[in-house]
Amino acid sequence: MKTTLLAAVSLMAVGTASAPAADLPVRAYGKAPAMVAAISDWSGFYLGVNAGAGSSHNCWSNTNALGAATVPNASEGCHDATGGLVGGQIGYRLQSAAWTFGLEAQGDWSSLKGSNASTFVLGGTNQSRINALGLFTGQVGYTWNNVLWYLKGGAAVANEKYAGLISATGVTFDQASETRWGGVVGTGVELSFAPNWSVGADYSHLFMPDRSITLTTAVAPVGAASRVDSLRQDVDIGTVRVNYRWGGPVIAKH
Numbered sequence: 001m002k003t004t005l006l007a008a009v010s011l012m013a014v015g016t017a018s019a020p021a022a023d024l025p026v027r028a029y030g031k032a033p034a035m036v037a038a039i040s041d042w043s044g045f046y047l048g049v050n051a052g053a054g055s056s057h058n059c060w061s062n063t064n065a066l067g068a069a070t071v072p073n074a075s076e077g078c079h080d081a082t083g084g085l086v087g088g089q090i091g092y093r094l095q096s097a098a099w100t101f102g103l104e105a106q107g108d109w110s111s112l113k114g115s116n117a118s119t120f121v122l123g124g125t126n127q128s129r130i131n132a133l134g135l136f137t138g139q140v141g142y143t144w145n146n147v148l149w150y151l152k153g154g155a156a157v158a159n160e161k162y163a164g165l166i167s168a169t170g171v172t173f174d175q176a177s178e179t180r181w182g183g184v185v186g187t188g189v190e191l192s193f194a195p196n197w198s199v200g201a202d203y204s205h206l207f208m209p210d211r212s213i214t215l216t217t218a219v220a221p222v223g224a225a226s227r228v229d230s231l232r233q234d235v236d237i238g239t240v241r242v243n244y245r246w247g248g249p250v251i252a253k254h
Helices: 002-023
Strands: 037-039 044-065 068-096 099-117 124-144 147-166 172-194 197-217 225-246 251-253
Touching: 044 099, 044 124, 044 197, 068 124, 068 225, 099 147, 099 225, 124 172, 124 197, 124 225, 147 197, 147 225, 172 225
Parallel strands: none
Antiparallel strands: 037 251, 044 068, 044 225, 068 099, 099 124, 124 147, 147 172, 172 197, 197 225
8 A cells, every 4th residue: 555655656746847847938049140241441541562564655856956946846756665663652542332532642663665766866766764653643433342443643753864876886975854744544443352451453644744855965065955855755554553451440231
């Protein structure tokens, strides 16, 4: 009898303990948070390097020879001065929605050089060389996440040298140098490939106004006026660039 009673009490205890566990609600699991897409913020200062090539189209027209006016002016012909360039740039951009606005200064050492046989100076060759270029531009751009496309325009400056050579020997008989200012327009595209880093390609067309250049003798008597030429010029350059920017962290897009 005692054995039967103990068995009954044990079964009741087990049933009582199991009932609350069975009545517990099933734990609800929340939905996993949505993925967040990161976008590039192009705002901030940037500093970078560039390298590329260029071409300068130069046309000479003589207006004075040995102190006597050339009437009418005599064309001496045209040539393209081509070569490489390398340098750097620094700037600042501000992004508003998908648009960017910026300012940039670019400076390059260059070796754009070319020549042609003069059609005015018999046995002479005219040579042009651009040793350095500077661009000071404003930018307006549009972004697609980590891709930026921009237009630019502003001022350009070039350090140039001109020379008249004896064609047969290559000896310089007259020469001149100047710093020439003009305008520039261009476009470019950049790709942000890592936090704060971007790589891009840039094209610029420089409009250099006609200038009257006085060439002086390079042989005795050195420094005497040799001839005066009106020089017409425009320049095209293309570069690949790498920039590092700061002040523009990556922003999460919800």
